[in-house]
Amino acid sequence: MSTSPLPRPSQAQAVVVGGGTMGADVALVLARAGCRTVVVESSVQRRALLDGHFTRGLQALEASRHRDRLSAAADLDAVDWSSVDLVIECIPERLDLKQALFAELVQRARPDTLLTSNSSSFPISAIGEGLATPQRMLGLHFFMPAHLVPLVEVVLGAGSEAAAGDALCGFMRGCGMVPVLVKKDLPGFLANRLQHALAREAFALIDAGVASPEDVDNAVRFGFGFRFLAAGPVRQRDHAGIDVHRAAAATMYPSLAANTVPARALDDLVQAGRLGMKTGGGFADWPPEAIAAERARYDALLLAGLKLIADELPEIDDE
Numbered sequence: 001m002s003t004s005p006l007p008r009p010s011q012a013q014a015v016v017v018g019g020g021t022m023g024a025d026v027a028l029v030l031a032r033a034g035c036r037t038v039v040v041e042s043s044v045q046r047r048a049l050l051d052g053h054f055t056r057g058l059q060a061l062e063a064s065r066h067r068d069r070l071s072a073a074a075d076l077d078a079v080d081w082s083s084v085d086l087v088i089e090c091i092p093e094r095l096d097l098k099q100a101l102f103a104e105l106v107q108r109a110r111p112d113t114l115l116t117s118n119s120s121s122f123p124i125s126a127i128g129e130g131l132a133t134p135q136r137m138l139g140l141h142f143f144m145p146a147h148l149v150p151l152v153e154v155v156l157g158a159g160s161e162a163a164a165g166d167a168l169c170g171f172m173r174g175c176g177m178v179p180v181l182v183k184k185d186l187p188g189f190l191a192n193r194l195q196h197a198l199a200r201e202a203f204a205l206i207d208a209g210v211a212s213p214e215d216v217d218n219a220v221r222f223g224f225g226f227r228f229l230a231a232g233p234v235r236q237r238d239h240a241g242i243d244v245h246r247a248a249a250a251t252m253y254p255s256l257a258a259n260t261v262p263a264r265a266l267d268d269l270v271q272a273g274r275l276g277m278k279t280g281g282g283f284a285d286w287p288p289e290a291i292a293a294e295r296a297r298y299d300a301l302l303l304a305g306l307k308l309i310a311d312e313l314p315e316i317d318d319e
Contacts, residue, residue: 028070039072086116
């Protein structure tokens, strides 16, 4: 059975399963474009936080007129599955939980409903293994915070229908996002593979005592990373000269990190229980007031960045 084209976002209905940080922000992406969206969250405590999060988030996105497009439900039984066009799974990163959910979604959703996973760890082929209708199952990977980072990866699994990937890319463009189509279901997909290649070298330099964590961050943020807002690594080569890049690559590649295990700097912090903001400390100390200030600073800069590149983002189809 082939999948049907997705309706435009303002005429579609979606279900986001999981109302944690990622799921709640993904719902904002959809609602900003007028998509009727139900967030399924079983936790009473998390569900109680969604109303305020939706109101504040849509205000920040200047889309408060679509607040009525967002609602929350306690379980899958509360959803009218006959009208659902798209499901986005945002539950915890456990393969067994995702597999069990998809097995239930196959039974509940219409045969043409697209079933997608926001997993950054597990390929959609593994999540949907052994289930019927694999052609309508795809990865749909957002980046935190999902409503402020325009990129979304549409990932084809071994059984995914190419037309479903194209339809999902078109739908996400209608939500004002920048979709990239990942044609092979590799670990880390596209963006995380690029990010980890950079991180491997960054932490190798820290391990070797070449630079401090602060200077590594500054080298990226205020150097070549600053230029990434204007052009990615491929277009940058056209700006700088491909011959220049090739010559530099020939010199540097032999000495770049080729570690096959995580860096010592990471191992030491994990063993010390310093896992970042969620434990109050990582590379830096994070008392509650510092976390609040950092998140406000971070979100404000991302919002400002969105405004800078607004003319290059897809137009939101919310009519």
